[in-house]
Amino acid sequence: MTDRDEELGRALRDLPAPPHREGFHAELRARLEDEVASRRTAKRRAWRPRLVPALAGATALAATIVLVLALLPGRVDRGIVNEPAQAAQVVERARAALAGVRSLRATLVVRQRLNEQEPLTTDRLRVALTDRGDLRVLGSAQDGDFYYSARDAREVQLELPYAPGSFVTRGVAPGAPDGLIGDRRLGLQAAAITRALAAARTGTVREETVDGRAAYVLRADIPVNKLGYSGDRLEVVVDRQTGFPLSVRETLQGRLVQGFELDDLRLNPSLPASAFAPDYPADATVVDEGFRTVPFSAAQARVGYTPIAPRALPAGFGRSVTRVATTTPSPTGNEALNPPSRDVVSTAYRRGLDTVIVSTRRTGADPDAWADPIASGEGNLVEPERVRINGGALRGATANLVLDPRVEPHVYVVTDELVVTITGPLTREELLAATASLG
Secondary structure (H helix, E strand, O other), X not given: OOHHHHHHHHHHHHOOOOOOOOOHHHXXXXXXXXXXXXXXXXXXXXXXXXXXXXXXXXXXXXXXXXOOOOOOOOOEEOOOOOOOOOHHHHHHHHHHHHHOOOEEEEEEEEEEOOOOOOOOEEEEEEEEEEOOOOEEEEEEOOXXXXXXXXXXXXXEEEOOOOOOOOEEEEOOOOOOOOOOOOOOOOOOOHHHHHHHHHHHOOOEEEEEEEOOEEEEEEEEEOOOOOOOOOOOEEEEEEEOOOOOEEEEEEEEOOEEEEEEEEEEEEEOOOOOHHHHOOOXXXXXXXXXXXXXXXXXXXXXHHHOOOOOOOOOOOOOOEEEEEEEEEEOOOOOOHHHOOOOOEXXXXXXXXXXXXXXXXXXXXXXXXXXXXXXXXXXXXXXXXOOEEEEOOOHHHOOOEEEEEEEOOEEEXXXXXOOOEEEEEEOOOOHHHHHHHHHOOO
């Protein structure tokens, strides 16, 4: 090596390193995870040559799992087990933590791949939500900027990549099964975290370490989507001290399918209702779903039957808003194949960022024409548990109970007169108790 080489080397080492591009660390972590998964797969194939290959991808997007409230996203160190814990107890702690949050603002980092051959993509979305039910998701190149105003019962999408660039939905229901509140691609309903927790409740739990902090790690096997690319394993990391979920990961044979974490998290910031009700251009496409806000006591005069309400919801849930629609243009269920909805009463009960929706609608002439009003997504073959109702206004009817990681926990009941749904972050026992208390 010459003196000139040494001088050049010193000069290069003294140069300041340029900053990494946005999303660099998330992409690097994804590549490292893929490399580890590939090596594990190669080792398995060395002694197991008949291993079934991973499912081929489809054009449909895999169903999204969760909006993660992440305090310290990072690497998980495996195998450190100190004291046993029951999955249900850990889930209850996470639910209690969510119940105490009034508002949230953060950058949501989403990593996902559309099929097995595609690389992971990374999106950074600016999200905000409140215990009123408001939601805002900004910065999506595919879906533009999304706003839902609980006060105005209105959804607005701006900066869409196709003409006319803006879309407005008025008179929306407060939640499922009517319409879709939340970013169309990510499905960021406030209660979506319970999809993952409901699955993890029946899985295994261990105490491990996440970046030096004690955490509970809940793992559960999940069914693979029959038509699309999705995972076979779910992992939920919950901070042991605070009870907050740290991360959610969906993997297929150890390879990341999608993952979520939050940067720049702020809990309980001031978010006025006006922050979720933007102005929109005059050439925006505008549709009306037909729902109008009324006092619960006034709903009967609008729909012609006596609405029913649960007397047994978990502590902390209170009635927030009731909306009615004599007709609504959006059918319910997978592929929107259910009969038209008539005389719908939809009531939201809120506790922190969690929401329970109770809805009723007329059955019509053919009760057998109704399938599950809560769409589980194409390819997700969900079989409900059927339970006889032993109390309340629906005594003797059959409740169809659905607990699946890709759809919000819910019950639906079809009688000769009404189709009833209860949807939200409730356990099996809580859903059945709420159904038996309807009156």
